[in-house]
Amino acid sequence: MKKIIFILLSIISVTANAQISDTVNQYSTNIFAFPDAIPHSKSSIYSFIPPAAFITYGALSFKVKGIRQVDYNVYNDLIKDHPNFNNHIENYLQYAPVVMVYGLNIAGVQGKNSFIDRTILLGMSEGIMGLTVFSLKHATNRLRPDGSDRFSFPSGHTGNAFAAAEFMAQEYSEKSIWYGVAGYSFATATAILRVYNRDHWFSDVIAGAGFGIISTKAAYLIYPLFRNKLFHKNNSVRNSLIMPTYSNGVAGFAFVKQL
Structure with a gap:
């Protein structure tokens, strides 16, 4: 069991060290400020290899008996060593980053990024992750270790946790790698607890981690492409502003752009 925990913990160093620092842009302290442009993701193509490998490992568990046997071995060890383990703090840990x-x-x-851009990026990441993970849950129809249902693969909690960890790494790793390490520590703890609580097989959480990381990376790669085309003009620094409005009982947002 210690070997399995070591493998999960190694995800922290592999993924956190795969981050490539971007140039930090200083925006207005007004959280509703909407700058004309945001930096394109400068993540190396090699940083996509770890999450792709995690997803591949999970997929192979359906066809490769040796990989599937690891799932059973981990489960049997847990039943033997921690038969009464029941702590679902991971329901909260997944949101910590x-x-x-x-x-x-x-x-x-x-x-x-600014508050608004960051929030949109988070929403895109969660959308990509959620659509992918929950579609696969219904398509693969894998029984959970506890037998509760057939939505075991991949782990949604783990996917959400690692999407959040990568989100934190993208926003703050250029300041210090320890921000990324902190986020990935919470995510890895979430994955370990999903296995300990017998909600998922080992391969479920490995694949979930991959889908979570790659979803956030995809959001940071795609969003600036259309975002900058909409709000950037003549490569000059022009500010836009989005602010909440309320009129006649109707709430909304007002958008103002400096010409």
Whole structure:
């Protein structure tokens, strides 16, 4: 069992060290400020290899008996060593990196993107991850270790946790790699607890980690492409502003762009 935990913990160093620092743009301290452009992702293509490998490992568990046997071995070890383990703190741990990102921003530690851009990026990441993971849950029809249902593969909790960890790494790793390590520590703890609680097989959480990481990387790669075309003009620094409005009982947003 210690070997399995070591493998999961190694995900922290593999993925956190795969981050490539981007140039930090300083935006207005007004959280509703909407700058004309945001930096394109400069992540190396090699940083996509670890999450792709995790997904491949999970997929192979359906066809390769040796990989599937690892799932059974881990399960049997848990039943033997921790038969009564039941602690679902991972239901909250999966959100810790996101809370930390916004908490750091409130504390005055600025991330790579403005509040609005960051929130849109998070939404895109969660959307990509959710669509992929929950579609596969229905398509693969794998029984959970506890026999509760057939939505075991891949792990949604783990996918969400690693998407959040990569989100934190993208926003703050250029300031210090330890921000990324902190986020990935919470994500790895989530994955370990999903296995310990017999909600998932080992290969489920490995694949979930891959889908989570790659979903956030995809969001940071895609979003600037259309975002900058909509709001960037003549390569000059022009500010836009989005602010909440309320009129006659109707809430909404107003968009203002400096010409």
